[in-house]
Amino acid sequence: MTSLMALSPLWVVALGLLLLMLTDAFVNAAPALGGGVEIPPNKEPSNELAIGTAIVMFAGACFAWAMSRAPALEGDSSLLTRIALDSFAYQSMCFLCVLSGLVALLAGEYLPEHRMYRTEFFVLLGWSTLGAMALACSADMLTLFVALETMSLGTYCLVGLRRTARAIEAALKYFLLGSFASAVLLFGIALLYGATGHTEFREIAARRVRSACCCESSWWRCPIHV
Secondary structure, eight states: OOHHHHTHHHHHHHHHHHHHHHHHHHTSOOOOOGGGOOOOGGGOHHHHHHHHHHHHHHHHHHHHHHHHHSOOOOSOHHHHTTBOOSHHHHHHHHHHHHHHHHHHHHHHHHHHHTTOOOTHHHHHHHHHHHHHHHHHTBOBHHHHHHHHHHHHHHHHHHHTTTOSHHHHHHHHHHHHHHHHHHHHHHHHHHHHHHHHSOOBHHHHHHHOOOHHHHHHSHHHHHHHHO
């Protein structure tokens, strides 16, 4: 099995989301909300995007399930050190895609019912799911950080989707809290890299760094004073 086939669940979801974004931008016109004009339910683009998002997510789940039954990836050491493509990772991807597809189907009726004509909800949901899929198969600190940020950026926007004062306040607080947590995570990654010289999980676990060496080394004091 080649590396391209091993990453097929991620590729399928990413390409499907790009296609949905282009479809929403060039096909679906923005609904008129002013003047008391009500949009008929059968012409609401949320239903179409909900079905399209569910199809993309279920396709990603099928690819993930198929890859979990395929032979393990061998020979590409550079990829294996960054991403753990094992049965657990593929099953986690399948689980996340199924849940995201069900949420998209439910949101197709929920959003028009509450007069939230936000077609960007489905794209944000999809990219957050893609980040969670990459997070489930990460085997490196850098991969973990990029996947975590990809998942978090979408959730920041989803919190403020209603665009009310309370929703915007909640989104801002969540963004500030997430930024602080990301900074702490990066500082921890820097400490581990300075102690071990590696960012891979396997290499960090194999090093078994002693806490006395971390406290006495000069590189540990420098970030604190800066």
